[in-house]
Amino acid sequence: MPLTRFSVSLDSRLVRRFDARIAEEKLPTRSKAIGDLMRAALVKSEWAADGEVAGAIVLVYDHHRHDVVRRLTQAQHDAHHLIISTQHVHLDHDNCLEIIAVRGRSREIEGLLRRLKALKGIKHAALAAGSTGRKLA
Amino acid sequence: MPLTRFSVSLDSRLVRRFDARIAEEKLPTRSKAIGDLMRAALVKSEWAADGEVAGAIVLVYDHHRHDVVRRLTQAQHDAHHLIISTQHVHLDHDNCLEIIAVRGRSREIEGLLRRLKALKGIKHAALAAGSTGRKLA
Amino acid sequence: MPLTRFSVSLDSRLVRRFDARIAEEKLPTRSKAIGDLMRAALVKSEWAADGEVAGAIVLVYDHHRHDVVRRLTQAQHDAHHLIISTQHVHLDHDNCLEIIAVRGRSREIEGLLRRLKALKGIKHAALAAGSTGRKLA
C-alpha cells in the first residue's frame, strides 16, 4: 500500500475550523479526515454512476401479516446474485428487522430495494450505501 | 390490527400520476402506496426527534491495517447496549463489509456511527435509518 | 381542476400517528398532507428521471477573490437557456449569496451546478429541487 504525500494550500480560517471539527469528531489526523471526505465523495459517485457497490438493505415488517415471510423469501431468491447474506432480528412479538447484505451494480440494488419495499406487509425499507472497498485504496 | 377507512380528495391529474407510479413500482394498492409514504415520513421524524429507532451501520475496512479489528471490537463492546448483532462479509482478500444491527435512541446511534467512522483504518461508514416498527402500525 | 375522491384503508394506529403529525405541522386536512407526500415523491422521481424541472441554485462566494464575478457571469451566460433570473444578496463586506432560478432537464441543471461549484472562488453551492408544477396538478 504505497502512500502519496502532497501539500494543500487553504485559507487559514478554514483550516482552523476544520481542525476544530477533527478534534470534535476525535479523528486521529488531518489525513484521515480528508481521506474520509474523499472516499465518501467517491462512494457517492459510484452509486450515481451504476458502479459495483456493496451495502445493506434494512426491512421492517410484521411477520404475521400478508404471508410476507414467504413472499420475501421468494423475492430474495429471485435476486440471489445480489444478496450475500441476511441477518434477522426479532424486534418484538410482531416486528422483524431484516438486514440484507448486498453487492452488485447500484441500479440493480436500487431495483431490488424497490421490489422488496413494494411487498405487502413491508412497513419500511432503507438502504445503507457502502462500497466494495476496492477502489477506496 | 383494526383498520381505519377514510376518504381523500385530490386533484384528478395528481391521482392519475400517482397511479402511474404505483403501477411502475408494482405496489399492490393505493393504500399500501400511501401507507408507505406516511411511514417513511414518520420514521424520518423519529430519527430527527431522537426517538427509539433501529437500523444498520455499514462499515468498509481493510482488516490488515492499523490494528482496526481489535479497535473496532473494543468500540463495539463499549456500545453493546446499542448493538444487537453483527454480520461480516469478506469482500475480497483485504476488504471487509461489516453490518451492525443497531437499536436505541437516534442520537446515540448517530454518535456510535461517528465514533466508528473516526477509527483509523475504517474506509467508509453508512447508515440505514430504520424503525423499531412499533409505532408504524 | 376536477377532483378525484377515493378511500384508503390503513392501520388505525398508523392513521392516529399520522393525524398527530398533521396537527403538529398545522396541515389543514389529511388530503393536503397526503397530497404533499405524493407530490414530493413525484418531484423526486422527476429529478431522478431527467424530467423537466425547476428550482434554485444557491452560491456563496467572496466577490473580491479570483475574479469570480466575471467568471461566474460568463458561466451563467453559457447556460442562459437554463437560467431564468438571479437574485443577489450582499451577506457582508466580502460574502455574496447568489440565488439562481433554474428550469430545464434535471441532468442539465445538475451539470450547471457542478460547473458553477467548480469555479475558483465559489465557497459553497446548494440546490433546491423544485418542479415546474405542471404535473403536480
Added chain:
Amino acid sequence: MPLTRFSVSLDSRLVRRFDARIAEEKLPTRSKAIGDLMRAALVKSEWAADGEVAGAIVLVYDHHRHDVVRRLTQAQHDAHHLIISTQHVHLDHDNCLEIIAVRGRSREIEGLLRRLKALKGIKHAALAAGSTGRKLA
C-alpha cells in the same frame, strides 16, 4: 486572507482516483477540491447545530387557488426577520415558482419551511442549505 499550507499522506490509489474526479469535475486544483469537501462538511454541521446560516426556500404553487397569495404574503411578513428578499417566476398561466432568500438560525428557517409548506395551495417546497460564508474562510 492568510493561507495555511500543510501536507497530507494518503493511499496512492485513493489519490489517483480523486485526481480523476478532479479532472472530470474540472476543478482547478486539489486544494480547491479538498477545500470544497471541507466547506460542505462544515455547512452541514452548521445546519445540524442550529448555527447562523443562509439559503433559499423554493415554493411551487398555483396562484389561482385557495387565496394562497394572500396567505403566503402574510406568512412571509410574520417571518420578516428571516427573509431577505423574494424572487418570483411565472412558470406558466397557473404555476408560480417563488424563491425566498433566507438568513438566520437553521431551526427557525426549517420552521419557516414547514409553515409555508403547510399552507393550502402550496404544491411543493424545497430548501437549498447554504451558508453566510463567514466561517467558510
